[in-house]
Amino acid sequence: MNLEFENTRRFWGNEVVRGNLIWPDENVIRFVKRNYKPGNIILDFGCGTGRNAVALSKDGYNCIAMDYTEKAINFIKQKAKEENLNISTVKNTGFEVPLQENSVDGIIADGSLFYNKKSDNVTILTNLAKVLKPDGKFWANWRTKRDFLFAQGMDMGEGLYKLETGTKREGCCYFFADEKDVIEMYEMSKLSIETLDDYEYTDNNRTIMNSYYHVVAKK
Template structure:
């Protein structure tokens, strides 16, 4: 089962349909985008961030490669009588015109793809973002425990998740191929942007023995 098939399966399970938006996501949106900005939630999953954008008066778009994720997002919008355009799409082939969005948020999505798809996704984010627009990308870095405990593949940044403890969040990702970043790789992949800001977000578990380590990346066109 590939990553896309796995996520289609997971998004059909209520356990993998989070309700509340990520607090850093909220801060990124409110700090950087005025109301009625046109914003894309790229890789919207089960729809929590699409719902947040729509209920806060942003012109909201969402897309995901998971049929079940798109279905649940639309159901969530209908449940709360909210409006957004949501469709099935891959990160490396976006169905939008050039310079269409004021902002793009891609939250915990890119690392489920291989290097070639990620490179094309970076070009697509740049293409559909307006001049002077901003994109926020959350992705995992080499300090993440999944990287340290996973099975290394041929590429330095690519590993297969190996987690047999059902109490850990990575258990649902067991067997998935995942792409991790260091700062040099972030700068290489997103080199077309005028400005790149990289900040680390870490959460520790089990008496600081397990670390979820991410980069929150700001990209300005």
């Protein structure tokens, strides 16, 4: 793995330990509840603290929590044990998705896909599509070029930027997309986009703009 990849993995591993991300994302929960029933198998790709997997498991969904950081996997294992939750954990090491093909009903990827260059994102999406059952749906979010982090660092090519000194994410890489990028990535991955929506909000007295695309795709 390259240094940028390791910097990003280290940052998010530490975020898990700090416990900064503990509440489920209402957009993710709404997507699952609209499209799936308790008992369905949901893959939480890049699960982090497992905040979404935990909430869904409590509502009767069979969740697979997958992450590339050992800290995240250990955190969610302990959480599942303490609360007696039906959550399986799987550690991946990069772009692969080590599950059987056509084995999950739905996929959620909340804040886990925008750390690689465009061509690598296509590889990840393609691998995720393989494990999704026919007609299965896949929710993901992507940072847009309107986001406050855009261009705050070294241009690494293919929409990827390495953040500079002075931010808590120093050394981490972020991918920023426009609508054309998103459409092309999904087309190349053989996934059909059902909905593509803007989702934006501000922080710090409206001085920070967080800007995302929310995408629902179907196999």
